[in-house]
Amino acid sequence: MKLDLKIQPLSSWIKATNDNQPLLIAGPCSAETEEQLVATAHLLAQTGKVSALRAGIWKPRTRPGEFEGIGSIGLEWLKRAKAETGLPTAVEVATAKHVEEALKAGVDILWVGARSTANPFTVQEIADALRGVDVPVMVKNPVNPDITLWIGALERINNAGITKLAAIHRGFSSYEKSAFRNEPMWDLAINLKTHAPDLPIINDPSHITGNRDLIPYISQKALDMDMQGLMIESHIDPSVAWTDAKQQVTPKALAELIDHLTLRKPEVKSAEIKDALADLRSSIDKIDDLVIQKLAERMQIVEKIGNYKKDNGITILQVNRWDEILKKGVQYGKALKLDNDFTEKLLELIHSESIRKQTEIMNAGTGVKENLTHV
Numbered sequence: 001m002k003l004d005l006k007i008q009p010l011s012s013w014i015k016a017t018n019d020n021q022p023l024l025i026a027g028p029c030s031a032e033t034e035e036q037l038v039a040t041a042h043l044l045a046q047t048g049k050v051s052a053l054r055a056g057i058w059k060p061r062t063r064p065g066e067f068e069g070i071g072s073i074g075l076e077w078l079k080r081a082k083a084e085t086g087l088p089t090a091v092e093v094a095t096a097k098h099v100e101e102a103l104k105a106g107v108d109i110l111w112v113g114a115r116s117t118a119n120p121f122t123v124q125e126i127a128d129a130l131r132g133v134d135v136p137v138m139v140k141n142p143v144n145p146d147i148t149l150w151i152g153a154l155e156r157i158n159n160a161g162i163t164k165l166a167a168i169h170r171g172f173s174s175y176e177k178s179a180f181r182n183e184p185m186w187d188l189a190i191n192l193k194t195h196a197p198d199l200p201i202i203n204d205p206s207h208i209t210g211n212r213d214l215i216p217y218i219s220q221k222a223l224d225m226d227m228q229g230l231m232i233e234s235h236i237d238p239s240v241a242w243t244d245a246k247q248q249v250t251p252k253a254l255a256e257l258i259d260h261l262t263l264r265k266p267e268v269k270s271a272e273i274k275d276a277l278a279d280l281r282s283s284i285d286k287i288d289d290l291v292i293q294k295l296a297e298r299m300q301i302v303e304k305i306g307n308y309k310k311d312n313g314i315t316i317l318q319v320n321r322w323d324e325i326l327k328k329g330v331q332y333g334k335a336l337k338l339d340n341d342f343t344e345k346l347l348e349l350i351h352s353e354s355i356r357k358q359t360e361i362m363n364a365g366t367g368v369k370e371n372l373t374h375v
């Protein structure tokens, strides 16, 4: 399903400062003092790598009692930073009042935060406040891994007439313990790209990692996933930052980090490489056809087994048999140099479809509607 978004190219409102590096939006997590913001902005501008200055002035904090942003006074500081450095400015807005104040103060780019994206009422309020205004808006993914909420927010903003639109991939909350503050769940961002190929996606490695040491790894991966730019938090002295101290980098460290990234292009220019890729891809197509044929054959056998089970009062799940398949498969995959995790996930997917199919057979004619795709 392709989304019907009316979008202007990213280059109509923001560009990388040069062709050899990614588009970079940078700035402190929060504007703390006028001196901190303006001094950080100067150092960022001096790197020659930054296309816009970001700073949070209204901060949605998970718990009360934490620093909730400096508020509207920060808009004056942003004005000064822009006047002195020439950098366009970007802030997060979460209410109609924020939108009005930010626009009045001449903020160049607005973004909708992850907690706001998760709430359609909030997004609609922001969208209504944006009607008739020509300002670029970036929409962060919602905190929860729900791509339809992300799409819905983009649609609401776009329906209000905002065509300078981009998505920001900042990762998703997860119950699992992980090295990341927010799980990247790349599949969701790739899925969004498939739904809206023209929609630019900016990656936010600061919020994904929550840890400055992991930022280069996520930044490189984002570029290799064909994302259009990076938004990275940078503070003149991260050790004393009032918010997110662990994930901020100095402007100098940011410049070095950007220099170490490799920028690859999605287009294949050389005819020779194009031919070689076409050959390899045609081999992949043949293999994919075989994989699908074999899976369909397997499912026909599953159907027969399901019918036997129905006629003879046997449970669908056979734990020992499943365990045997999993162990054997993972071992075989390993011998053929497949990653254990991959083989396990693949077999689990096949098994859950097999269970679904047999559940359908058991329920046939009983009036029980089986809507679940996975059990």
Ligand SMILES: C=C(O[C@@H]1C=C(C(=O)O)C=C[C@H]1O)C(=O)O
Pocket: 302, 305, 316, 317, 318, 319, 321, 322, 325, 350, 351, 354, 355
């Ligand atoms: C197909 C069966 O039913 C279930 C599905 C399995 C599969 O798809 O391989 C294996 C064990 C069962 O949990 C079976 O009992 O063999």
